[in-house]
Amino acid sequence: QVELVESGGGSEQAGGSLRLSCSASRISGRCMGWFRQLPGREREGVAAIRSDDGRAYYDDSVKGRFTVSQDNAKNTVYLQMNNLKPEDTSMYYCAVTAAGGWSFCPLISPPYNYWGQGTQVTVSS
Numbered sequence: 266q267v268e269l270v271e272s273g274g275g276s277e278q279a280g281g282s283l284r285l286s287c288s289a290s291r292i293s294g295r296c297m298g299w300f301r302q303l304p305g306r307e308r309e310g311v312a313a314i315r316s317d318d319g320r321a322y323y324d325d326s327v328k329g330r331f332t333v334s335q336d337n338a339k340n341t342v343y344l345q346m347n348n349l350k351p352e353d354t355s356m357y358y359c360a361v362t363a364a365g366g367w368s369f370c371p372l373i374s375p376p377y378n379y380w381g382q383g384t385q386v387t388v389s390s
Contacts, residue, residue, distance in 0.1 A: 266290075267290050267291055267361050267363075267379040268289065268290045268379075269288070269290075269360070269361060269381035270288045270381060270382070271285060271287050271357065271358065271381040271382065271383060271384040272286050272384060274357060274384030274385045274386045275386070276387045276388075276389065277349050277386075277387070277388055277389075278349075278388070278389055278390075279351055279388055281388070282345070282346060282349065283386060284343055285344040285346070285359075285384060285386075286343055287299075287344075287359030288340060289342070289359075291340060292316045292335065292337065292340050292342065293316055294316060294317055294365030295316050295361050295364065295367075296314070296315055296316070296362045296365075296371070296376070296377070297313065297359065297360070297370075298311075298312070298313040298314075298359065298370065298371075298372065298377050299313070299333060299342075299358070299359055300358045300360060300374065300377075301353075301358070301386075302355060302358065303354075303356070308358070309372075310371070310374070311323070311327055311357070312324065312327060312331055312372075313333065313372055314333045314334070314335055314370065315367060315369070315370050316337065317365065321333045321334075322371075322372060326352075330350075331344060331347070332345040332347075342359060344359075346386070349386075349388045350388060351388050351389065351390045353386060354386060354387050356383045356386075357383065357384050357386050358380055358382075358383045358384075359380070359381045360378075361377060361378070362376050362378060363379070
């Protein structure tokens with residue numbers, strides 16, 4: 266079992282920045298992902314990072330604006346969100362795979378077994 270706790274959400278103007286944090290009980294050897302979901306919509310993958318080597322993966326909608334990073338000593342993953350847009354408004358969740366050994370970290374939900382409670386991000390125009 267892996268426990269995840271997100272923090273850092275809030276409200277921001279378009280063009281602003283927010284940083285989300287996800288503290289996990291363990292991340293070694295796993296993929297850590299950031300997802301977002303609006304009510305009534307499917308959850309979408311935003312970014313992911315492979316904890317072994319820090320290799321990052323991004324959805325096209327956030328490339329160049331969002332950066333995922335990790336602090337293995339703190340078992341914490343971050344999502345730095347810059348140049349925020351109103352369409353970034355959503356509930357954001359971090360998630361972790363149960364096992365490691367991934368050749369790449371996918372941006373789809375099924376391989377991620379443990380999820381945080383979510384943190385709301387609201388971007389106004």
